[in-house]
Amino acid sequence: QKEVEQNSGPLSVPEGAIASLNCTYSDRGSQSFFWYRQYSGKSPELIMFIYSNGDKEDGRFTAQLNKASQYVSLLIRDSQPSDSATYLCAVNPGNQFYFGTGTSLTVIP
Amino acid sequence: DTGVSQNPRHKITKRGQNVTFRCDPISEHNRLYWYRQTLGQGPEFLTYFQNEAQLEKSRLLSDRFSAERPKGSFSTLEIQRTEQGDSAMYLCASSGHQGFGTEAFFGQGTRLTVV
Numbered sequence A: 001q002k003e004v005e006q007n008s009g010p011l012s013v014p015e016g017a018i019a020s021l022n023c024t025y026s027d028r029g030s031q032s033f034f035w036y037r038q039y040s041g042k043s044p045e046l047i048m049f050i051y052s053n054g055d056k057e058d059g060r061f062t063a064q065l066n067k068a069s070q071y072v073s074l075l076i077r078d079s080q081p082s083d084s085a086t087y088l089c090a091v092n093p094g095n096q097f098y099f100g101t102g103t104s105l106t107v108i109p
Numbered sequence B: 001d002t003g004v005s006q007n008p009r010h011k012i013t014k015r016g017q018n019v020t021f022r023c024d025p026i027s028e029h030n031r032l033y034w035y036r037q038t039l040g041q042g043p044e045f046l047t048y049f050q051n052e053a054q055l056e057k058s059r060l061l062s063d064r065f066s067a068e069r070p071k072g073s074f075s076t077l078e079i080q081r082t083e084q085g086d087s088a089m090y091l092c093a094s095s096g097h098q099g100f101g102t103e104a105f106f107g108q109g110t111r112l113t114v115v
Helices: none
Strands: A004-006 A011-014 A019-025 A032-038 A045-050 A054-058 A061-066 A071-076 A085-092 A103-108 B005-007 B010-013 B019-024 B031-037 B044-050 B053-057 B065-068 B075-079 B088-095 B110-114
Touching: A004 A085, A011 A019, A019 A032, A019 A085, A019 A103, A032 A061, A032 A071, A045 A054, A045 A061, A045 A071, A071 A085, B005 B088, B010 B019, B019 B088, B019 B110, B031 B075, B044 B065, B053 B065, B075 B088
Parallel strands: A011 A103, B010 B110
Antiparallel strands: A004 A019, A019 A071, A032 A045, A032 A085, A054 A061, A061 A071, A085 A103, B005 B019, B019 B075, B031 B044, B031 B088, B044 B053, B065 B075, B088 B110
């Protein structure tokens, strides 16, 4: 069983819509959760992190964490074509970061 | 300090040759991670250091791979007797605190092609 699971997509949304990305994890001891954006051929770029149950908002991005359900999500409001990328979910139970395979998002103008 | 720096950005090598990559972390960060990423996959953990100590190494990592972080500053990753399956993006990341929690920042990566 993989530590972090993501729907690989691709996910397509029209410009201006809300994109919803989901992630589940297996280690109940995990305490910190991260979302990275990765453009093709580039390295991952941190966009959000969350440690506590509930929602955390940063600009157009909202991360949601439900530890009981072992579920993390990322909402992107007012999606822009520049948001088209692969989004990686990462979990850190205390030592290394475990990554999902990523969800490919395309925002259609 | 503008972030994590990796060199070289690209490396093409012949099968059987040795290669070495360098990573310079964010200066105040004490944790340094190496990951490998192939097309369509998420980053795969290789090893990590806290200061100069190598605390964990992936069980998947063959003996041909070795990493060092002398003096707890920059790190090197060496691959001996490269194979075509070693072709991948090698990513270095650093983070600032002990224990869990603090976010990690990646360098630009080194893309290795073994021909």
